[in-house]
Amino acid sequence: xxGVTQTPKFRILKIGQSMTLQCTQDMNHNYMYWYRxxxxxxxxxxxxxxxxxxxxxxxxxxxxxxSRSTTEDFPLRLELAAPSQTSVYFCASNGRGLNTEAFFGxxxxxxxx
Amino acid sequence: QKEVxxxxxxxxxxxxxxxxxxxxxxxxxxxxxxWYRQYSGKSxxxxxxxxxxxxxxxxxxxxxxxxxxQYVSLLIRDSQPSDSATYxxxxxxxxxxxxxxxxxxxxxxxx
Numbered sequence: 001x002x003g004v005t006q007t008p009k010f011r012i013l014k015i016g017q018s019m020t021l022q023c024t025q026d027m028n029h030n031y032m033y034w035y036r037x038x039x040x041x042x043x044x045x046x047x048x049x050x051x052x053x054x055x056x057x058x059x060x061x062x063x064x065x066x067s068r069s070t071t072e073d074f075p076l077r078l079e080l081a082a083p084s085q086t087s088v089y090f091c092a093s094n095g096r097g098l099n100t101e102a103f104f105g106x107x108x109x110x111x112x113x
Numbered sequence: 114q115k116e117v118x119x120x121x122x123x124x125x126x127x128x129x130x131x132x133x134x135x136x137x138x139x140x141x142x143x144x145x146x147x148w149y150r151q152y153s154g155k156s157x158x159x160x161x162x163x164x165x166x167x168x169x170x171x172x173x174x175x176x177x178x179x180x181x182x183q184y185v186s187l188l189i190r191d192s193q194p195s196d197s198a199t200y201x202x203x204x205x206x207x208x209x210x211x212x213x214x215x216x217x218x219x220x221x222x223x224x
Contacts, residue, residue, distance in 0.1 A: 042214075101212075
């Protein structure tokens, strides 16, 4: 069982470039999330999705876009990368039920120079 | 009021002592509560979950839930240097299955 898979693990972007962070889960989870985590800080929710075709903004959505065309995939798009987007990005997912927890991908470390 | 609140710390505890981590939440109808541990540079990993009032023990860890006070805590007994990490409280919302994370408490175990 692969769980939540994020690619790439590391990436260096130049200012103004664009890229897509990939996230796939194989647990048939309805909820998926994208977080960013700056050094020494907590998780900040960028976007989340409650199912295919449905997405919503979190607390820091500016500069990012998402789509959810399938249950499995939830890519995060960065347009016009800025140094302020240098961070570690985590994708997570959870299913339904009282005791089903959120699972995290291994993270993507992004540096914008 | 934020949906899930934690003291950011750092919380410094001597090795062998009990570390007590606290979390409050705003959604009175929330049913499921989770504690995650995150080492620097790594993904959060689940330590425990609890959904009934009272205590739940797993090894050196005890989760405590008080729904009336909207309060959940994590106790770590016989703290070890390897317990030094950030601990994240997470709450499943009552209105849907969305899980909300607190910002985490940094714990330092002093040798």
